[in-house]
Amino acid sequence: MTGAAPFLPVAAVVLLGAFPAAQMAVIPFSLVLALPIARFWRFIPEGWSFFSRRIDWRLVAGALPLAFAGVVLLQLITAAVGRWCGAEMREQPLVECLHAMSGWRLAGFGLLLAVGSPVLEELAFRHWLFGGMAVRMNWRIAAAGSALVFALLHFSPWQLPGLFFLGLFWQYVYLKSGNLWNSIILHSGNNLLTLLLTLAL
Numbered sequence: 001m002t003g004a005a006p007f008l009p010v011a012a013v014v015l016l017g018a019f020p021a022a023q024m025a026v027i028p029f030s031l032v033l034a035l036p037i038a039r040f041w042r043f044i045p046e047g048w049s050f051f052s053r054r055i056d057w058r059l060v061a062g063a064l065p066l067a068f069a070g071v072v073l074l075q076l077i078t079a080a081v082g083r084w085c086g087a088e089m090r091e092q093p094l095v096e097c098l099h100a101m102s103g104w105r106l107a108g109f110g111l112l113l114a115v116g117s118p119v120l121e122e123l124a125f126r127h128w129l130f131g132g133m134a135v136r137m138n139w140r141i142a143a144a145g146s147a148l149v150f151a152l153l154h155f156s157p158w159q160l161p162g163l164f165f166l167g168l169f170w171q172y173v174y175l176k177s178g179n180l181w182n183s184i185i186l187h188s189g190n191n192l193l194t195l196l197l198t199l200a201l
Contacts, residue, residue, distance in 0.1 A: 055185070056177045064189045067169050071162040071190070078161050110195055118187035125150040125167065126174050126183050143171045166190065 125146050133142035147167025151160050170183040177183075 055179055055181050059173065059177055060182055060185050060189075063169070063173055064186055067166060067186060068190055068193055070169070071166055074162040074165055075159065078158055082158065110192075113195055114188050114192045117191060118184045121150065122170065122174075122180055122184045122187055126171050127180055130171060139175075143168060143175075147171060 129149060130142050130146040133145055136142075137145075147164050150167040151163035154160075154163055156163075166187075170186055173186060174180055174183040
């Protein structure tokens with residue numbers, strides 16, 4: 001792949017944002033569309049391997065409430081600013097879909113959000129996309145870039161600040177711990193807490 005070709009999968013996912021029904025397909029497509037990028041960007045910076053160390057359970061236990069509290073605070077600030085500006089906040093299609101589900105469908109979708117999505121998205125954004133960018137530019141810019149792409153691909157302007165924060169936070173955890181499972185577990189815990197909170201409201 002040369003030129004703009006590695007960015008075509010990202011552009012394809014962005015185009016899906018124009019169709020609300022297609023947004024539900026972003027989770028399983030994250031990995032599939034990242035594969036051409038992974039093929040082109042196959043070199044990961046030294047010391048940032050996939051499983052170079054064990055899972056740091058103390059780090060995960062301390063980081064999960066911190067990350068969740070941070071994203072909730074950012075969401076509250078974003079909502080307050082939106083109301084102050086007179087903007088209308090619309091529910092994410094995912095939230096509407098969750099409220100309409102019950103029984104096995106809800107359990108299956110919850111499993112996808114708590115397990116499938118974290119694994120695929122952490123591989124796609126924190127490992128492959130970041131790793132490919134980091135060998136071509138400053139790693140801080142690469143971390144911000146991969147976090148921004150992650151946030152944009154959720155197609156929710158109101159959630160953009162919180163998702164960008166989470167992308168940066170999980171990237172930091174991956175780099176600090178040297179094991180992608182740490183950020184996967186954090187991502188899973190955050191999704192599970194968000195799911196339970198959404199269903200409770």
